[in-house]
Amino acid sequence: EAFFRRAKEFTFAPSRDGKAPWATQLAAGLRYVGAEACRECHAEETTQWVGTRHRGAYNAVLREDRWFYPQCVSCHAVGLGEPSGFEIGDSPHTPLGLSKGGQSVGTNRLTLGLEGVQCESCHGPGSAHVSEPTRAGSIVAIPARTVCLTCHDPRNSPGFETDFETMSAKVRH
Numbered sequence: 001e002a003f004f005r006r007a008k009e010f011t012f013a014p015s016r017d018g019k020a021p022w023a024t025q026l027a028a029g030l031r032y033v034g035a036e037a038c039r040e041c042h043a044e045e046t047t048q049w050v051g052t053r054h055r056g057a058y059n060a061v062l063r064e065d066r067w068f069y070p071q072c073v074s075c076h077a078v079g080l081g082e083p084s085g086f087e088i089g090d091s092p093h094t095p096l097g098l099s100k101g102g103q104s105v106g107t108n109r110l111t112l113g114l115e116g117v118q119c120e121s122c123h124g125p126g127s128a129h130v131s132e133p134t135r136a137g138s139i140v141a142i143p144a145r146t147v148c149l150t151c152h153d154p155r156n157s158p159g160f161e162t163d164f165e166t167m168s169a170k171v172r173h
Contacts (some may be wrong), residue, residue, distance in 0.1 A: 026084075026125060031127040033084075034120070035037055035049070058073075058080050058115035067088070079120065101124045122130050124139060124140045145168075
């Protein structure tokens with residue numbers, strides 16, 4: 001158990017280039033809310049997302065037994081290292097995934113349910129959009145290519161950047 005506590009305290013850059021794609025929004029007080037908060041209003045988009053590899057991305061780190069490596073989890077869960085984001089051990093599928101009623105034990109944050117590449121991984125923290133869905137600018141409608149390249153770098157996704165249009169079409173909605 002001490003090992004897992006130390007793994008959670010590991011300092012890392014939230015993205016491979018050292019810049020969190022949503023740092024500005026998070027600094028302004030926006031928070032992650034999880035894909036379930038999007039489902040009611042965005043049923044068609046949710047259905048499309050469910051059929052993508054993004055939804056099950058966290059399973060890849062579980063299969064490879066890398067669920068405690070921040071450099072892996074940062075691209076396979078929402079907002080790792082951010083106050084409202086995923087924490088290593090928050091998943092009910094990992095040995096440290098202790099929870100009571102969906103609330104992580106020992107914290108006052110609700111982070112279960114942020115596994116996988118979800119809406120907010122691409123569109124930014126959703127708290128403002130959930131609060132005021134019709135307000136312009138409350139969410140990023142079309143993410144910049146650089147958001148995708150945060151995780152889909154040459155090391156982990158060879159050829160992604162050169163075949164960006166084909167790859168992004170698989171998740172476009």
